[in-house]
Amino acid sequence: MVYPLIRKVDIVSSNSYLVQTPDAIVLIDPGGLPDQAAHLASIIRGIRGEKARPVIMMLTHAHVDHFLAACSDPLLADPGITLFAIQESGARSLESSDRQVTQAEMLGKEVTPMRIDLRLLEAARERAGAPVRRTFANGATVMVVQDPLESGLPHERIVVGDGPPLDIFHTPGHSPDSICIRIGGLLFIGDLLVAANPGLAGIAGWNRDALIRSITGIQELLSRGGITAVCPGHGRVLTPDDTARMLGAVQGEARLLTGVAELNRDRARETAAFAEDCMEQVNELFTVMAGRLYYVSHVMDELGETEIAAGLPEMIRGEVIDDLLDSFASFTREVHSGRHMPIALALKGGQVIGKLQRTFDQEGLAQIIDPTLVLRAERLLGDYTITFRGFSLPRDIAEHDLNALLRASLTDHTVRSSSDDDVLASADDHAAFGRLLLARIGTSPLLGDVEVTFGADSKTLTVPVDRERFLDLLTYLLEDLVGTGAKAITIHTGKDGDTTVVTISGAGCTGRPGGGIPRRFLSGLCERAGGTLDSCEAAGSRQFTIRFGTVL
Amino acid sequence: MEITTVTRGNGTVLSLAGRIDTVAAPMLEQAINRVMESGSRKILLDFSGVSYISSGGLRVLLASAKKLKNTGDRFGLCCLSADVLKVLKLAGFTSIFSIYPSEGEALAGW
Numbered sequence: 001m002v003y004p005l006i007r008k009v010d011i012v013s014s015n016s017y018l019v020q021t022p023d024a025i026v027l028i029d030p031g032g033l034p035d036q037a038a039h040l041a042s043i044i045r046g047i048r049g050e051k052a053r054p055v056i057m058m059l060t061h062a063h064v065d066h067f068l069a070a071c072s073d074p075l076l077a078d079p080g081i082t083l084f085a086i087q088e089s090g091a092r093s094l095e096s097s098d099r100q101v102t103q104a105e106m107l108g109k110e111v112t113p114m115r116i117d118l119r120l121l122e123a124a125r126e127r128a129g130a131p132v133r134r135t136f137a138n139g140a141t142v143m144v145v146q147d148p149l150e151s152g153l154p155h156e157r158i159v160v161g162d163g164p165p166l167d168i169f170h171t172p173g174h175s176p177d178s179i180c181i182r183i184g185g186l187l188f189i190g191d192l193l194v195a196a197n198p199g200l201a202g203i204a205g206w207n208r209d210a211l212i213r214s215i216t217g218i219q220e221l222l223s224r225g226g227i228t229a230v231c232p233g234h235g236r237v238l239t240p241d242d243t244a245r246m247l248g249a250v251q252g253e254a255r256l257l258t259g260v261a262e263l264n265r266d267r268a269r270e271t272a273a274f275a276e277d278c279m280e281q282v283n284e285l286f287t288v289m290a291g292r293l294y295y296v297s298h299v300m301d302e303l304g305e306t307e308i309a310a311g312l313p314e315m316i317r318g319e320v321i322d323d324l325l326d327s328f329a330s331f332t333r334e335v336h337s338g339r340h341m342p343i344a345l346a347l348k349g350g351q352v353i354g355k356l357q358r359t360f361d362q363e364g365l366a367q368i369i370d371p372t373l374v375l376r377a378e379r380l381l382g383d384y385t386i387t388f389r390g391f392s393l394p395r396d397i398a399e400h401d402l403n404a405l406l407r408a409s410l411t412d413h414t415v416r417s418s419s420d421d422d423v424l425a426s427a428d429d430h431a432a433f434g435r436l437l438l439a440r441i442g443t444s445p446l447l448g449d450v451e452v453t454f455g456a457d458s459k460t461l462t463v464p465v466d467r468e469r470f471l472d473l474l475t476y477l478l479e480d481l482v483g484t485g486a487k488a489i490t491i492h493t494g495k496d497g498d499t500t501v502v503t504i505s506g507a508g509c510t511g512r513p514g515g516g517i518p519r520r521f522l523s524g525l526c527e528r529a530g531g532t533l534d535s536c537e538a539a540g541s542r543q544f545t546i547r548f549g550t551v552l
Numbered sequence: 553m554e555i556t557t558v559t560r561g562n563g564t565v566l567s568l569a570g571r572i573d574t575v576a577a578p579m580l581e582q583a584i585n586r587v588m589e590s591g592s593r594k595i596l597l598d599f600s601g602v603s604y605i606s607s608g609g610l611r612v613l614l615a616s617a618k619k620l621k622n623t624g625d626r627f628g629l630c631c632l633s634a635d636v637l638k639v640l641k642l643a644g645f646t647s648i649f650s651i652y653p654s655e656g657e658a659l660a661g662w
Contacts, residue, residue: 284639290607291643294614298648301618318607322574325606329573444644483638510637510653 002186003043005036006236011107011199011344014066014191014233016040019183020047023161024140027057028181028188029233030069030076032109037069037076044075054140055082056160058120060190060233061178062090064102064109071112079137085118085158087170090177100204101175105265108341118142120179121156121170151224153217171218173211173254174200180218185228192218193232193246196253198389199347202263208254215251219244260390265342271387272342275349276332277521278384281476282356283325285377289360290318292369296442308434312368316360324359328352350388353381367435369442372412376472395466397530402461402470402493402502402548409474410454410491413446446475446482450489457494463548469529474504476522477544481506484542498549505543554601555583562662563594563626565655569601572609581612588619594626596658605636610643617649626650630658 003018013032018025018040025047030037044055057076059067070076070084086094094114099105117136131145143159154170167182174195181188194200195211221227222240230243238246261267293312301309328348335345366374383393418436426432481489486506493502519535526533531548553570564587572580587595595616613629620627630652632640640646652658 284635287605287607287610287639288642291610291639291645294607294611295644295648298614298618313611316607318611319574322577322606322608326573326575329571446642479642480638483641484634485637485641509634 004231004237005031005040007031007036007234009234011347012065013069014060014063015231015235017188017231018043018047019186020053021160021163021183023053023163025053025055026166026183027055027076027082028231029060029066029190030057030073032065032068034069034072037073040069041073041075048081054136054138054160056140056142056166057082057084058166058179058181059086059090059177060181060188061175062086062093062102063175063191064104064107064111066190066233067094067102067114068109068111071114079115079117081138083117083136083138083140083142084115085120086116087168087177087179088119088122090175091116091119093177100264103203106203106263106268106341106343118144120158120168121146121154151217151221153214153221169217169221171214173207173214175203175205176207176210177205178214180221182221182227185226186231187218187221187227187229187240187243188231189218189243190233193243193250194234196250196257198350198385199263199343201254201257202260202267202390204262204264206263208257208260211254212251215247215254219247219251222247257390261392263390267390268341268343268346272335272345272349273520274387274524275346275353275384277524278380279325279328279332279349279352281521282353282377282380283329285373285380286316286321286325286356286360289365289369289373289377290316290321292373292442293365294318296368296438299441300438305434308438312438315364315368320359321356324352324355346388349384353384353388357381368438370446371443372475376475379468379472393528395528395530396468397464397466399462400465400467400470402463402465402500403456403459405465405467405470406454406474406491406493406502409471410447410452413475413478414448414452416440416445416448417443446478447489450482450486453488453490455490455492457492461493461495461500463500463530465530465548466528469525470531473522473525473529473533473546476525477504480544481509481542485510486542496547500548502546502548503543504546505541507541509537509540509542553579555580557583557587559592560596560655561659563596563659564592565596565598565659567598567600571604571606572602572612573604573606574608577606577608577612580609581615584612584616593620593622593624594662595620595628596626596652596655596662597629598631598655599629599633599636600631602636603633605639610639610645613640613645614648626662628652628658630655 005016007013007015013036014029016031017028025044030040076082093101097111097113102111104111131143133143135141140160145157147155156168158166164184169180171178171180174191178190222244227240230238230240293316297309297312331348334340362374386393418440426436487508490505523533531546534545536543553576556567558565617627628650
């Protein structure tokens with residue numbers, strides 16, 4: 001008889017499974033929460049009340065979300081009742097309270113040295129194939145038989161009394177000590193299915209090649225038949241077919257993870273900070289995009305085009321976006337108050353951005369509102385996804401003439417995307433006219449109402465720069481000035497010794513000072529473009545200075 | 553979000569404090585509707601205490617501007633933070649309703 005305790009998926013605690021056999025009660029992964037342990041212990045007490053049997057507690061691996069609860073309940077900690085079994089490298093981690101490998105460091109948990117009764121899959125055990133009988137303080141007599149390999153995986157069989165054998169398979173990758181456990185038709189696979197996920201790939205003890213091999217072994221085991229249900233460490237119980245399919249995808253994902261950075265506490269903190277910065281900017285971009293669309297819809301409505309007006313807001317799911325951004329903002333406040341660790345914010349950022357990418361019709365939107373808004377939103381979401389997955393953001397630094405880049409950008413932001421001639425030419429074609437009209441209302445040039453002055457000390461100014469990121473940065477800065485009401489913008493380029501300096505100043509800004517400039521995000525973007533950014537503001541004016549040094 | 557409603561001269565001023573997010577946007581819409589139902593057709597939103605506006609908030613502003621477009625009606629915003637002004641400006645909203653630096657400057661013309 002099996003008692004599954006399936007939790008909502010999170011990083012705090014795993015699923016737990018209780019399996020009754022005639023001579024033992026097997027508990028797989030007690031989880032990470034005291035309440036969960038207390039609940040399991042009360043069920044175990046009830047089962048033992050019917051027939052007293054030893055408890056065998058096995059961990060699929062020694063991560064705090066799978067075992068920490070075991071420390072908090074007296075029944076689970078009592079060697080007279082519970083035999084604690086884990087793969088031998090996991091045993092070493094628990095005995096030495098290894099904060100890195102157990103992920104206690106990452107999740108901000110305290111661990112104390114733990115007593116291990118039975119080390120599974122010990123490398124130095126007696127000759128393979130020879131059964132070893134062992135008796136424990138809780139009265140369990142256990143027969144252990146170690147095979148060299150099964151389905152290509154190190155394997156060990158454990159038999160307690162007349163009960164069904166427990167087959168243990170060593171499946172490292174997610175952690176060095178990960179195991180899968182088969183009891184009859186059930187296969188318990190721990191975190192194998194999430195091992196290539198962003199936020200987990202690269203954690204201490206993670207090994208890509210071992211993961212790929214482990215998945216091959218488990219797929220072979222599944223293909224032999226006889227398994228009726230697969231019980232993961234997080235999420236619902238699965239059929240073998242679904243599991244095989246999902247494992248194939250995980251393996252494919254893992255193969256792509258060459259060069260993934262180690263996910264430690266520092267990187268989690270950096271990624272969380274990047275999530276916050278990106279989301280601040282995403283928030284503004286999406287609000288502006290939705291606002292633009294509402295504006296176009298409003299104007300079309302005024303023009304009597306009620307049908308077109310009604311359909312426009314559907315291109316961006318404003319309410320869904322607002323809900324997602326609100327949930328991220330409130331979660332950020334909880335992280336700042338110390339309720340969650342930075343890794344949780346990094347994961348939340350990943351979830352929210354994944355959902356945001358599905359909330360807007362990118363291609364359709366780019367035909368109506370300023371395409372650079374849509375492109376920047378896409379790029380921002382993509383940049384976070386790359387960082388979250390543990391990769392460095394690509395930089396395409398090459399020699400470019402800054403003056404030429406600036407002039408081209410200023411022209412793009414001053415001239416309408418469609419000329420008056422285009423509009424006149426489309427007058428006889430209702431559909432074409434409608435498209436042009438929408439785009440004309442939706443894409444008012446950023447610098448259309450602003451007096452712009454560009455001055456350069458020299459005709460050309462060639463520096464190593466990431467062109468796309470520099471142009472994005474420039475657009476963000478110009479938007480900041482125009483958005484805060486600048487009536488005149490002055491751009492100047494020149495040299496200060498070996499340093500190339502670009503200043504962008506706005507005069508006549510009317511917004512109340514303070515806020516308005518997401519400095520950390522823009523500084524990061526400027527660094528990725530190849531430069532450094534400073535900003536200052538005074539009553540009615542704001543100035544940005546970008547410097548490109550000789551050393552990148 | 554907190555909304556304080558005060559009658560000043562010919563108009564009604566709604567002073568807003570907090571974030572205009574998914575929860576606050578419908579509250580704001582109801583507050584504006586209540587003022588209109590009471591017969592006031594000159595409404596000024598004082599944004600001094602607003603640090604953030606969501607797309608839902610923008611939609612409420614647009615819906616209100618649409619309801620207040622008869623001759624003699626007024627709908628305006630004042631005291632916007634740099635963040636909020638930027639969003640309104642980039643979304644194109646500044647051509648739909650009037651934005652004033654202060655409450656006094658807004659009401660002086662009403």
